[in-house]
Structures are given as C-alpha cells and as structure tokens.
Amino acid sequence: MTDHKRVNGAVKRLLVRESRLSIDPDTVPDDEPLDGELLRVNSLGFLGMLVRLEDELDVTLDDDIFAGRVFTTVADVVDAVLDAAKETT
Amino acid sequence: MTEPPRSWRSVLPHLGYELPADRTPDGTDGPVTVGLPLELVRQSVSSREYWPIPEPVAQLYRAWRPAPLWRARRFEAEVGATVPIYAKYEGGNISGSHKFTTALAQAYYYHRAGFRELVTGTGAGQWGSALAAACAAFGMACTVFMVGRSLRDKPYRGSLMRLYGAELHASPSPLTALGRATDERLDNSLAVAIGEAVEYARGDAKRAFCIGSGETYSILHQSLIGLESIDQLAGLGATVDTVVGCVGAGSNFGGVALPFFAAARAGELDVPAALVAAESSASPKLTRGVYAYDHTDATGSGPMEAMYTIGSRYPIPASHSAGLRFHGAAKLISAMRHHGQISATAVGQREALSAGRAFATTELVLPAPESGHALAAAARIASGREPGHTPRHGVLVCVSGHGLLDLPAYDKLLAGLPEDRPADPEALRAATAALPAVSSIEGF
Numbered sequence: 001m002t003d004h005k006r007v008n009g010a011v012k013r014l015l016v017r018e019s020r021l022s023i024d025p026d027t028v029p030d031d032e033p034l035d036g037e038l039l040r041v042n043s044l045g046f047l048g049m050l051v052r053l054e055d056e057l058d059v060t061l062d063d064d065i066f067a068g069r070v071f072t073t074v075a076d077v078v079d080a081v082l083d084a085a086k087e088t089t
Numbered sequence: 090m091t092e093p094p095r096s097w098r099s100v101l102p103h104l105g106y107e108l109p110a111d112r113t114p115d116g117t118d119g120p121v122t123v124g125l126p127l128e129l130v131r132q133s134v135s136s137r138e139y140w141p142i143p144e145p146v147a148q149l150y151r152a153w154r155p156a157p158l159w160r161a162r163r164f165e166a167e168v169g170a171t172v173p174i175y176a177k178y179e180g181g182n183i184s185g186s187h188k189f190t191t192a193l194a195q196a197y198y199y200h201r202a203g204f205r206e207l208v209t210g211t212g213a214g215q216w217g218s219a220l221a222a223a224c225a226a227f228g229m230a231c232t233v234f235m236v237g238r239s240l241r242d243k244p245y246r247g248s249l250m251r252l253y254g255a256e257l258h259a260s261p262s263p264l265t266a267l268g269r270a271t272d273e274r275l276d277n278s279l280a281v282a283i284g285e286a287v288e289y290a291r292g293d294a295k296r297a298f299c300i301g302s303g304e305t306y307s308i309l310h311q312s313l314i315g316l317e318s319i320d321q322l323a324g325l326g327a328t329v330d331t332v333v334g335c336v337g338a339g340s341n342f343g344g345v346a347l348p349f350f351a352a353a354r355a356g357e358l359d360v361p362a363a364l365v366a367a368e369s370s371a372s373p374k375l376t377r378g379v380y381a382y383d384h385t386d387a388t389g390s391g392p393m394e395a396m397y398t399i400g401s402r403y404p405i406p407a408s409h410s411a412g413l414r415f416h417g418a419a420k421l422i423s424a425m426r427h428h429g430q431i432s433a434t435a436v437g438q439r440e441a442l443s444a445g446r447a448f449a450t451t452e453l454v455l456p457a458p459e460s461g462h463a464l465a466a467a468a469r470i471a472s473g474r475e476p477g478h479t480p481r482h483g484v485l486v487c488v489s490g491h492g493l494l495d496l497p498a499y500d501k502l503l504a505g506l507p508e509d510r511p512a513d514p515e516a517l518r519a520a521t522a523a524l525p526a527v528s529s530i531e532g533f
Contacts, residue, residue: 034121042113044392046121047130054131063202066123068294 004082010056011078018045030075039074046071059085093154094316095147096139097309099132100347100421103354108305108424109395109527112382124290124297126202129195133305138351140309146197149226150190153182154313158321161486163451164464168444170471173483175329177318177345178454179490184219184249186457186490187341188302191310192216192223199229199297206230207299208290210260210282210386212337213239213412213459214246215490216301221255231255232296234262234285236414237276242497249494260285279414280401283386300385303338303419311344318345318485319352328360329483331470335463336366336375336433337413339422342463345487347421350430360482365475366422366433367466369413369441371406371509374399375426375433377517381524383417395527396423399512400520409509411438411458411498427527434475436462437509442502444468445492457490458498464488 012025019040034041041049054061065084071077101108132140142150161176168174179187199207207224210233211217217233224231233250237259240247250257258264260282261271267284275281283300290298301307315332322329332349334342346364353361368375374397383398398417405414418426425431436444438458445461447468448454456464467486469475492499 041121043122043124044111044113047123047125047127048110048134050123050127051130051134061127063123063126063128063198066127067202067204067297069123070294071121071123 004078007057007081007085008078010053011081012074014049014053014056015039015041015074015077018049028074030073030078032074034071034073034077053081057081057085061085091155093147093150094313096141098312098316098348098351099135099138099140099309100351101305102136102138103351104425106424106428108420111392111394113392126198128198129306132309143197146194149193150313155317155321156181156314158318160325160327161448161452164448165471167447167451168468168472170468171473172471172480173327174467174471175322175327175483175485176452176488177314177485178488179314179341180454180457180488183222184215185494186215186219187311187314187344187487188216188219189222190313190344191302191307191340192219193226194310195299195307196220196223196227196229199299200227204229204295204297206232206293206296208232208286208296209299209301210234210279210284210286212236212279212282212414213495214243214250215457217255217257218246218249220299220301221250221253224255225253232258232286232289234258234260234282234289236260236279236282239277243494245494258285265289275404277405277409277414280384280386280416287386302340303385303415303417305419305421307340308343308347308419308421311340312348314341314344314487315346315348319348322485327483329485330360330362331365331478331480331484332362333365333367333463333467333470333484334487335413335459335489336368336418336422337459338415338417339366339419341487341489342366343419343422345485346431362485363478364431365466365470365478366426366431367462368433368435369409369411369462369509370435370437370511371409372399372414372416373435373512374416374418376435377512378417379521379524380423380427380527381521382527383524385417394420396420397426398521398524399517400524403516403520406509409438411441411461413459413462432477434466434469436465439502439506439508440465442498442506446499446502448488454488455492456488457492458495460488460490460492
C-alpha cells in the first residue's frame with residue numbers, strides 16, 4: 001500500500017537518515033529543501049535512498065518518473081514516488 | 090555451449106563486507122537530479138546474486154556470444170609454459186572488445202529510463218566505439234570525448250564511432266570549460282576526457298553521462314565472460330587455478346575473474362583460482378598506488394570513490410601508447426585487492442606488445458595492446474617467472490579485444506619502442522598526497 005501518509009513518512013525517515021540527523025522525521029516540513037539548512041541530500045545519496053525506499057515500501061520505482069527530473073523539496077520526492085508507485089501497482 | 094547465460098552473476102553477496110560508500114566532493118552540491126537508471130543503482134548495491142538479462146539485450150548478445158575459448162598450445166610453446174594456457178577471446182563484436190557487453194546493457198537501461206543521448210570519455214577508444222554502437226542499437230544519440238593523443242594515434246577508432254553516428258571530440262576540446270582551461274599539451278589524460286563528458290552531459294536533461302568500465306554494474310554485466318569460461322572449461326574437462334585479466338579500471342578483469350570467486354565461495358569449483366590483475370606500469374594503481382578516496386574525473390565534480398589510485402591528475406607519460414591509462418581501479422576491484430582477495434602485477438608496454446605479437450603469430454589472433462598486458466602476465470605465470478605464483482593446473486587469460494585498430498602501437502614496437510620508464514615515486518607521492526585514505530574514514 002502506498003498512500004500519501006505512508007510514503008511521506010518513509011521519505012522523511014530516509015531523508016533524515018541520509019542527512020545524518022537525529023531528529024524526529026515528522027518535524028520535517030513538506031516544503032523543506034532537500035539541500036538546505038536542515039537536510040543535506042545530494043544526487044548521489046538520493047539514488048541510493050530511492051533504492052532503499054523501494055525496499056521499505058515494497059514497490060519498484062520506474063526510471064522514467066525520475067530520470068532527468070529535478071527535485072527541490074521533500075514534497076517533490078513524495079509526489080514522484082506516489083506517481084511511480086501508481087505506475088507499478 | 091551454444092547459448093550465453095541468461096543471467097549476470099553478482100559477486101557482492103560473496104565478498105563478506107560492504108563496499109565503501111561514495112562521497113560527494115565538497116562544494117559541488119547542486120540541485121538533486123537522477124542521472125543514472127535505478128536498475129543500475131540496484132545492480133551496484135543489492136545483495137541479489139543473479140540478475141536476468143533483459144531480452145532485448147540478450148538478443149543482441151547472441152550475435153557473438155558465447156565468446157570463444159580455446160587452449161592456446163602454440164602460445165604456450167612460444168612462452169615456455171609448463172601448464173596449459175586457455176584464452177577467452179572478447180574481440181568478436183563490432184566494437185572489437187569486451188566493452189560492448191556492458192555498453193549494450195547500459196544503453197538499454199538509459200533508454201528505458203527516458204534518456205536520449207549518452208555522453209562519455211574514452212582513452213584508447215574501445216569504450217567510445219562500444220557505446221557508439223550500443224547507442225545506435227537502441228536509437229540514441231552519442232557524444233564521445235576521446236583522449237586527443239590516442240585519437241591521433243588511432244584515427245580509425247574515430248571513424249568507427251562516427252560510422253555509428255556518434256559526435257566525436259578530441260580532448261581537450263574547445264567545447265567545454267574544462268577543455269578550454271586545460272593545456273593542449275595535456276592530451277593524454279583520460280581523466281580530462283571524462284571530465285569534459287561530465288560537464289557536457291549537464292547541458293540537457295535528456296542527456297546522461299555514462300562512465301563505462303569501472304562501475305560495479307559494468308563488472309556485473311561483464312560477468313558473462315567468466316560464467317561462459319567456467320562452462321567452456323568444464324566442457325573441455327579442463328581446470329585452471331589462475332585467472333588473468335587486464336585492468337584499466339577493472340571491468341575486463343572483474344568480468345573474467347569474479348565469477349570464479351563467486352563459484353569458489355559457493356562451493357561450485359573443485360579448485361579455487363588465484364585472480365591476477367595485469368595493469369600497465371605506466372598507470373600502476375594496484376601495485377604502486379594508494380587506497381584512498383579519489384575523483385573519477387579531472388573536474389573533481391563527480392563522486393569520490395574508494396579506489397587504489399595514482400591520482401586523477403597524475404601525468405601518464407607521453408610515450409605510453411598501450412592503453413590501460415585510467416588512474417584508478419574500480420571500487421569493487423580495489424576493495425578486493427585491499428582484502429587480499431585478488432593480486433596484481435604491472436607490465437610495461439614493450440613486454441605487453443611483445444606478448445601480443447607472440448600471441449598473434451602463434452594463435453593467429455591479433456590482441457589489443459591492453460590484452461597484451463594480460464598475455465604477458467599469463468606467460469610469466471604459466472612459465473614460473475612470476476614470483477608468488479606456481480599454478481599446477483592451468484591459466485585462463487582473457488584477451489579483451491582485437492588490435493586491428495591499434496596497429497600504430499604495434500608499429501612502434503616494430504620500430505623499437507622503448508619500455509615505459511617506471512613511474513617516478515616522487516610524482517606518485519605528489520599526485521596522491523592530498524587524498525583521504527579509505528581506512529582513516531571508514532574503518533574499512
């Protein structure tokens with residue numbers, strides 16, 4: 001099941017881990033920049049994170065949703081994952 | 090054996106450790122983008138062992154795979170071998186080298202991900218030729234930055250790339266800021282060619298930089314070489330206890346050798362094989378380099394990987410013309426070297442080209458100069474001239490490609506090519522001094 005709440009929670013958990021923070025993921029706003037004052041996510045770490053997200057949500061994310069797309073905020077990632085999950089379920 | 094294997098085999102589940110994570114260089118953060126198909130990421134990090142080959146790729150493989158393997162009896166006699174030498178030949182495809190095997194897979198995945206142009210850097214031109222042909226096979230555009238000196242030496246490599254529709258630039262080129270900032274005399278650097286490709290690829294969202302040989306997924310695709318060899322040797326009733334491949338970054342060596350490692354760990358081989366990487370003494374990363382985080386290109390903007398390296402800015406001597414230029418070994422190959430799971434030896438260009446010539450005259454196949462390094466190492470090992478190696482059963486050597494587009498290098502041999510001078514210890518120290526050691530960061 002890939003509802004918004006579950007995807008949002010999983011994405012924030014992994015973004016917090018990727019940024020090496022020890023904060024409650026639920027406190028991260030949806031419009032928080034991926035590479036800003038709080039989160040520190042780069043393109044390289046992001047790729048690994050997407051693969052871990054697949055395991056966590058038990059989905060396969062299709063490449064064509066992600067390739068060449070620019071991600072700025074947490075919400076961008078959540079939306080793309082929901083789009084990709086829709087394609088594969 | 091009439092059909093190639095249906096799956097690639099990953100060595101990762103058999104290593105006993107995880108590969109060190111890549112690092113993003115300081116000050117190069119930008120927008121978060123996805124420039125690599127997720128399937129290639131999965132293949133690089135997953136503990137899954139077998140990866141089914143997509144049918145469109147498998148169909149193309151059938152044009153030349155399984156690649157031939159034979160006992161090279163006349164070569165054995167020529168080099169004074171005391172055990173059999175088996176040759177696995179990867180030159181029987183349009184690119185003329187093993188690199189076509191991963192190029193097809195990569196082009197397929199990039200195309201499926203929505204990219205429409207692949208950009209790369211190439212040294213001797215084998216990777217550029219392979220990617221150009223693979224892009225053509227999947228209807229993609231291709232742009233190649235080729236080491237300028239190499240392109241002058243091997244103009245027909247350029248012809249082959251153009252024949253397949255690739256746009257070709259001699260590096261350093263005026264097309265990129267890096268090329269414009271690089272002294273024209275530094276025209277023998279693969280790191281600069283790759284750096285130009287990285288920069289150029291950023292200009293369009295449908296364009297992707299494709300690094301080629303050293304990535305873990307490339308080595309996975311090349312596992313076909315070793316998987317086929319294991320079956321073919323079994324078919325001949327032959328056993329080998331040494332496997333030799335040449336190392337630029339490591340996909341050829343990894344491709345032929347690591348399936349033997351996985352099979353031995355899985356208890357499938359009666360005799361485990363020593364795995365020997367043959368590198369160029371002009372670029373001696375595995376034998377004289379340091380295990381450190383280094384850039385894969387000269388812009389310094391790509392990820393830093395844990396690798397045995399002589400430094401991305403180490404100047405390869407202008408006299409070197411036998412390939413295997415890359416400054417670092419793949420992180421998978423480097424980690425296995427660090428853990429004592431493989432060994433390495435360095436070969437000078439005159440010895441490599443002489444071994445290539447000996448193979449050509451005895452086995453009637455002209456090997457690429459790169460393959461000459463592996464043949465020289467195999468000859469030393471099989472004749473008891475390589476310290477620390479005493480094979481009792483046989484030696485398998487991968488002939489990574491043909492040398493028909495590398496004849497200028499053989500011309501130089503015929504004209505009395507001097508041996509590479511050993512890399513200057515002070516220059517090596519200077520090129521690696523500032524690199525962070527892997528062990529100091531990862532506890533690896």
